[in-house]
Amino acid sequence: MRSRHLKSRLLAVLLAVGAAAGVSLSAAPPAAAASLTRITAFGNNPTNLQMHVYVPNGVKPHPAILLALHGCQGSGPYMYSSTDFAGLADRYGFIVVYPSTSPGGSCWDVSSDQALTRNGGSDPVGLMSMITYTEQHYGGNPGAVYVTGESSGGMMTNVMLADYPDVFKAGAAFMGVPYHCFHTGTVRGWNGACAGGQVSMTAQQWGDLARRADPGYNGPRPRVQLWHGTADPILNQRNLGEETKQWTNVLGVGQTPSSTDTPAANWNRSRYADRSGRTQVETYSIVGAGHQLPIQGTPMAADAVHFMGLAGSSAATAPGSRQPHHG
Numbered sequence: 001m002r003s004r005h006l007k008s009r010l011l012a013v014l015l016a017v018g019a020a021a022g023v024s025l026s027a028a029p030p031a032a033a034a035s036l037t038r039i040t041a042f043g044n045n046p047t048n049l050q051m052h053v054y055v056p057n058g059v060k061p062h063p064a065i066l067l068a069l070h071g072c073q074g075s076g077p078y079m080y081s082s083t084d085f086a087g088l089a090d091r092y093g094f095i096v097v098y099p100s101t102s103p104g105g106s107c108w109d110v111s112s113d114q115a116l117t118r119n120g121g122s123d124p125v126g127l128m129s130m131i132t133y134t135e136q137h138y139g140g141n142p143g144a145v146y147v148t149g150e151s152s153g154g155m156m157t158n159v160m161l162a163d164y165p166d167v168f169k170a171g172a173a174f175m176g177v178p179y180h181c182f183h184t185g186t187v188r189g190w191n192g193a194c195a196g197g198q199v200s201m202t203a204q205q206w207g208d209l210a211r212r213a214d215p216g217y218n219g220p221r222p223r224v225q226l227w228h229g230t231a232d233p234i235l236n237q238r239n240l241g242e243e244t245k246q247w248t249n250v251l252g253v254g255q256t257p258s259s260t261d262t263p264a265a266n267w268n269r270s271r272y273a274d275r276s277g278r279t280q281v282e283t284y285s286i287v288g289a290g291h292q293l294p295i296q297g298t299p300m301a302a303d304a305v306h307f308m309g310l311a312g313s314s315a316a317t318a319p320g321s322r323q324p325h326h327g
Contacts, residue, residue: 034090036080036098043129046121047109050100051130052076054086055138060093064144064310065134067097067127067160069153071175072107076100083294084301085148094310095140097130107152110159110182111189118163118214122187123156128164143169146308150174150293151235154227155182158243162213162250165221172225172304174293175232177239178246180209197236206242207249221251225282225307227300229289237285244283248272251280264299282307 039051066089070079076098080086089096101108101123114121134140147168149157154176161171162179181194193199201209211217224247228240248255257270258279266287271279284303286293294300305311 036077039130039133042133045126045129047123047126048102049123049126049130050076050102050104051133052080052098052100053130053134053138054080054089054096054098056086056090056093056095058090058093059095059138062139062141064094064146065097065131065140066094066305066308066310067099067131067145067147067149069099069108069127069147069149069156070101071149071151071153073105074150074153075104079150079153082296083150084296085305088302088305088310092305092311094144095134095138097134099127099130107188107190108156108159109188110152110155110177111184111191112187113183113185115159115187116163116180116183116213118217120163124160124163127156127160128167131167142167144309146170146172146310148172148174148304148308149176151176151291158246159213161222161224162210165214165217166219168222170223170225170308172227172308173243174227174300174304175229175235175291176226176243177235178206178209178243179213180206181239181242194239195235197238197242200238200242201245203245203249203255206246210246210250223280223282223307224251225284225304227284227286227293227304229286229291229293231288232291234291240283240285244270244272244281247281253280263303279307 034057036052036054042051068079068085080098085096109115109123112122115124135142145168147157147160154173157171157173158176158179161168177194181199182191184191226243228237230237253272253274258273259271261269263269268285270283272281273279
């Protein structure tokens with residue numbers, strides 16, 4: 001009986017395999033997806049960060065680069081698997097760099113004097129080494145470099161935009177805080193007042209702080225997109241207003257939105273355009289959302305990619321792009 005039972009089970013398995021094979025043969029299996037690659041030596045890396053890079057099979061020649069920064073308790077591979085940016089890279093042919101903090105699972109250093117200064121040390125220096133490595137070893141376009149991140153990675157997005165304004169064309173910060181808001185003077189410090197939305201300054205004060213990160217720079221500045229949920233229990237949504245004050249001041253646009261709309265249910269979008277009508281700062285306030293952006297399967301990541309200019313030919317070097325990097 002046992003022998004007959006095993007034979008019947010084996011036959012069922014073989015039939016199932018055969019059926020599956022028949023389906024796959026008739027449907028033609030899709031090409032294998034590209035995979036995440038670990039890079040172990042990528043240059044100056046004072047805080048021992050880890051680097052993973054995602055190069056899609058259909059990568060464009062001289063591709064754009066997106067630096068995608070995880071939140072606290074995350075990692076580069078987690079950011080890769082839990083967001084839609086790799087799929088968007090497949091669609092549009094850009095490269096994504098997924099860094100990881102060290103020690104693993106820690107927050108980014110957005111609080112020390114070193115991190116808040118161009119070439120001052122700490123995590124931003126290692127992140128810049130990753131970008132330079134990607135340009136040199138994968139043919140990445142120095143005139144089409146972008147940054148995005150969630151939570152602590154959203155904070156670091158703001159830091160990188162302030163520290164290296166000539167490097168990035170645009171950035172998208174999810175659930176972040178303004179540059180310098182988390183300052184404690186210590187590496188990976190926690191600033192409870194900032195997290196709680198209790199740090200408020202004028203637009204001019206915020207802008208001056210951002211300009212001080214790279215005081216010798218007076219060229220074009222990266223455009224900025226900002227996202228926050230109204231019910232965020234970790235980083236209070238009031239930080240969205242402070243970030244907006246900072247970047248509208250830095251980019252020289254007014255504090256009053258040029259336009260407001262609701263592109264999806266509970267998504268309140270404001271745009272701040274320059275005199276030519278080009279949006280320099282764009283904000284999304286997501287009603288009822290907690291500490292969970294960008295939500296996978298929604299258009300959030302795609303909206304960020306479109307805003308930054310990574311979708312299609314707009315990712316090519318535009319007039320006034322900063323290349324090569326200074327300093």
